[in-house]
Amino acid sequence: MLDTVVRGGVVVTPTGTGRFDVAIQDGRIAAVGAPGTFTQDVANIVEADGALVIPGGIDPHVHTNWPIPAKDGTVTHSASPQHIGRAALFGGTTTLVDFAVADCTPETEIADAIEAKQKEWADAETDYSFHVL
Incomplete structure (x- = not known):
């Protein structure tokens, strides 16, 4: 069937x-x-x-929960994977590729950056993947 x-x-x-x-x-x-x-x-x-x-379309360049510094020193963040994912699905995009940011320090492993980003995407309704930055 x-x-x-x-x-x-x-x-x-x-x-x-x-x-x-x-x-x-x-x-x-x-x-x-x-x-x-x-x-x-x-x-x-x-x-x-x-x-x-x-x-479904693929968006290979999205930034979820991305820090956006303001002139006054405050920092806001871009929308969550869930929010951006719902908007993408509405437009026919079913796969998003986000950035997993490793701090480029000896204490930060790439695997840790990917794991942290996967937690953010846990409830996403779209397919997803990551670029490591």
């Missing part, structure tokens, strides 16, 4: 653009076929009816 079939959407393939059905299994595109191709049991059917069907 397929998890989801998106039916009748406009899909760009290596051979051109047209109406196709897209089969999804375990969160991945399993197959693309002519409309009506996937007739077996399907848990969820999305009727795309000519809408453009594209995979």
Whole structure:
């Protein structure tokens, strides 16, 4: 049984653009076929009816909880992974790549910076990865 079939959407393939059905299994595109191709049991059917069907976008450069110093010496921070993630999903971006900052001191290990950033992203609704800075 397929998890989801998106039916009748406009899909760009290596051979051109047209109406196709897209089969999804375990969160991945399993197959693309002519409309009506996937007739077996399907848990969820999305009727795309000519809408453009594209995979989620990737933003390779985000800064969550990033310190922003003000002229008066105070420091605020950019939004949390959860806040930025919800905004990204609303716009069709499903994967974000944030910065895990190692202080470049002998006491700071890169693994510690990644672990700290993973804790911030624990409740995120998007896929994510990190650049180490």
